[in-house]
Every structure is written in C-alpha cells, then in structure tokens.
Amino acid sequence: MTIGVTLTKFLLEEQRRFPSSSGNFTSLFSDLVVAAKIISREVNRAGLIDILGATGSRNIQGEEVQKLDDYANTAIIHAMEHGGHLSAMASEEMDTVIKVDAKYPRGNYLLLFDPLDGSSNIDVNVSVGTIFSILRCCKGPNGCDVEEKDFFQPGVKQTCAGYIIYGSSTMLVYTTGNGVHGFTLDPSVGEFLLSHENIRMPERGRIYSINDANSKHWLPGTAEYIKKIKENGRDTTARYVGSLVADFHRNLLKGGIFLYPADKKSAKGKLRLLYEASPLAFIAEQAGGKASTGAGRIMEIEPVELHQRTSLIIGSKLDVEEAEACWKAHGAQREGFV
Numbered sequence: 088m089t090i091g092v093t094l095t096k097f098l099l100e101e102q103r104r105f106p107s108s109s110g111n112f113t114s115l116f117s118d119l120v121v122a123a124k125i126i127s128r129e130v131n132r133a134g135l136i137d138i139l140g141a142t143g144s145r146n147i148q149g150e151e152v153q154k155l156d157d158y159a160n161t162a163i164i165h166a167m168e169h170g171g172h173l174s175a176m177a178s179e180e181m182d183t184v185i186k187v188d189a190k191y192p193r194g195n196y197l198l199l200f201d202p203l204d205g206s207s208n209i210d211v212n213v214s215v216g217t218i219f220s221i222l223r224c225c226k227g228p229n230g231c232d233v234e235e236k237d238f239f240q241p242g243v244k245q246t247c248a249g250y251i252i253y254g255s256s257t258m259l260v261y262t263t264g265n266g267v268h269g270f271t272l273d274p275s276v277g278e279f280l281l282s283h284e285n286i287r288m289p290e291r292g293r294i295y296s297i298n299d300a301n302s303k304h305w306l307p308g309t310a311e312y313i314k315k316i317k318e319n320g321r322d323t324t325a326r327y328v329g330s331l332v333a334d335f336h337r338n339l340l341k342g343g344i345f346l347y348p349a350d351k352k353s354a355k356g357k358l359r360l361l362y363e364a365s366p367l368a369f370i371a372e373q374a375g376g377k378a379s380t381g382a383g384r385i386m387e388i389e390p391v392e393l394h395q396r397t398s399l400i401i402g403s404k405l406d407v408e409e410a411e412a413c414w415k416a417h418g419a420q421r422e423g424f425v
C-alpha cells in the first residue's frame with residue numbers, strides 16, 4: 088500500500104526537470120518543511136501548553152506579539168540558519184534582516200516570512216498560517232554579505248512562494264512558477280502528501296472577503312465595488328476569517344475575492360508587501376488568478392522598505408478586474424494612492 092506522493096519526492100522530481108540544478112533549493116525547502124511540522128504540532132496543542140496569549144512585547148508593526156508568533160519565528164530561524172542555502176532572512180517579527188551567522192556556510196537564497204499569520208485568531212482556535220517567499224541574492228559560490236536593499240525585489244523576481252495553513256488539516260501550498268501544488272500533512276506518517284496537484288483558481292467566484300467594519304474609511308472605488316457585487320444578482324456571499332492565509336486559501340480553491348484595500352485610514356493599506364502580498368500574488372497568478380493594489384499589479388511593485396505595506400485585492404481573475412475597474416473609474420491615482 089503506497090502512502091502517495093510525498094513532498095520530498097515531488098520536490099526531487101521537480102528538481103530533476105532541471106539537470107543543472109544543484110539541489111540547494113530542494114534542501115532549503117526541506118529545512119522549511121521541518122519548521123512547518125514543528126509549528127503545526129504547537130498550533131494543534133496550543134490549548135494544552137503555555138503558548139496562548141501575548142508575550143507582552145510589541146513588534147516593529149506596533150502589534151502585540153503573541154507567544155505563538157514568537158515560537159514560530161524562532162522555529163523558522165533555527166530550522167533555516169545552519170543549512171548553508173541562505174545568506175539572510177527577513178521576518179515580520181524582526182525589525183531588521185537576520186544575516187546567517189558566519190559560523191554557518193552561506194547560500195544564494197534569501198527567505199522572507201510571516202511566521203504566524205492571523206495572530207488574532209490563535210487563542211480562539213481559528214485557522215492561522217505561515218507565509219514565505221524565497222528570492223535569489225547572488226551567484227557567488229559562498230553566498231553573499233547581504234544588505235537590507237537586497238531584499239527589495241519585486242514579486243516577479245521570486246524563486247518560490249508558499250504558505251502553510253494550520254486548519255482542520257495542515258496544508259502546504261507552494262509555487263516555483265510551474266503551477267501551484269498543495270500537500271496535506273499526514274500526522275501519522277509525519278509527511279506532507281500531495282493532495283491538490285496543479286490548483287487552478289476559478290476565474291470568477293461567489294465569495295467576497297473584506298472587513299466591513301472599515302467601510303467608513305473606504306475610498307469611493309472600494310465602496311462602489313462592494314455595492315456592485317451585493318446587487319449583481321449573482322448570489323454572492325460574504326466570508327471573512329481575519330487570517331489572510333485562510334481567506335486566501337478558501338478563494339484559491341473555491342473562487343472569490345479578498346480585499347484589504349488602501350483606505351482613508353491607511354493610505355498604503357495594512358498588509359505587508361514582501362512577506363504577505365507578494366508571495367500570495369505569485370500563487371494567485373500561477374493559479375490563474377490576479378493580485379492588484381487596485382491601481383496596479385502587486386508583482387511589479389518595486390519595494391523601498393522591508394516592512395512596506397500595500398493595498399491588496401487578490402483572487403479570481405474576473406472579480407479582481409471588476410474591482411480594479413471601479414478603482415480606476417474613481418481615479419485611484421487622484422485619491423493620492425499610487
């Protein structure tokens with residue numbers, strides 16, 4: 088009886104499609120999978136150990152750091168720093184970049200991550216996730232001495248993007264530019280097994296996902312779009328989990344649109360470009376969907392700050408295009424948003 092295709096086997100088969108590949112990426116990814124399994128174990132027993140609640144400190148985002156944010160952040164750094172495949176990492180929870188210590192070999196990749204997305208949902212047992220993005224930093228044989236600006240690469244430069252969702256099951260979804268593939272963790276074996284090969288996002292969905300409490304701040308383009316989809320007779324329904332990974336994953340599989348747009352309260356939006364919007368935009372586009380600021384393609388934004396925020400409208404192609412049309416009809420640029 089076979090257990091199906093493991094993530095390791097899938098990665099090796101992907102690697103063999105490129106005879107010149109060194110195997111470094113496969114090994115890097117395997118280290119990340121170990122961190123994902125460790126975080127999944129902690130999430131799944133959070134109520135039984137002292138890992139719920141806040142640490143009492145605040146991160147550079149000004150957000151209260153939850154114990155599981157800290158735990159996930161440390162788990163990823165410890166799993167990734169010694170492998171010899173990275174020159175540096177950047178985390179939502181760390182003010183500055185984390186250079187790989189000189190006692191370890193350095194490699195040609197950079198890892199950016201949101202260690203625990205949906206922190207406000209941890210204590211109430213609602214799905215949370217980890218989001219990651221992998222960039223190249225240099226060609227040299229021993230990695231490079233990285234500066235913060237080496238992370239400032241547009242989404243189109245990503246080598247790989249993915250997320251882990253800790254939900255009713257733990258799933259890992261990723262793309263390297265050859266489609267989007269999903270793996271489900273079988274805890275009895277301790278392996279991620281291929282469960283969703285070549286995921287395609289329906290080009291139109293019934294679901295829209297936005298925090299309606301912000302409607303008093305919405306720009307006219309957003310207000311018009313939400314009014315339009317409520318009245319379009321297409322039997323739409325609203326779903327808002329409050330964990331970006333969960334809202335995105337649902338729309339990826341079922342079709343739909345998620346909006347956290349720039350508004351009068353936050354002119355640049357709330358969500359972070361480099362380790363939330365960019366990786367999910369890569370996945371969305373690879374699955375046939377779209378990701379926009381409302382005024383332009385997420386994947387083409389030239390980053391200027393490590394924790395830069397962005398307006399995000401992401402999901403089914405036709406739905407995102409409709410939202411963009413509303414934004415453009417109201418002159419997204421005129422509203423001081425570029």
Ligand code: AHG
Nearest residue numbers: 201203204205206207298329330331
């Ligand atoms: P994080 O927990 O990594 O800070 O991310 C939370 C984000 C995202 O997951 C979610 O879509 C959004 O914050 C929800 O924000 P609101 O609570 O303002 O709706």
Ligand code: MN
Nearest residue numbers: 201204205363
């Ligand atoms: Mn997040």
Ligand code: MN
Nearest residue numbers: 179201203204
């Ligand atoms: Mn987070």
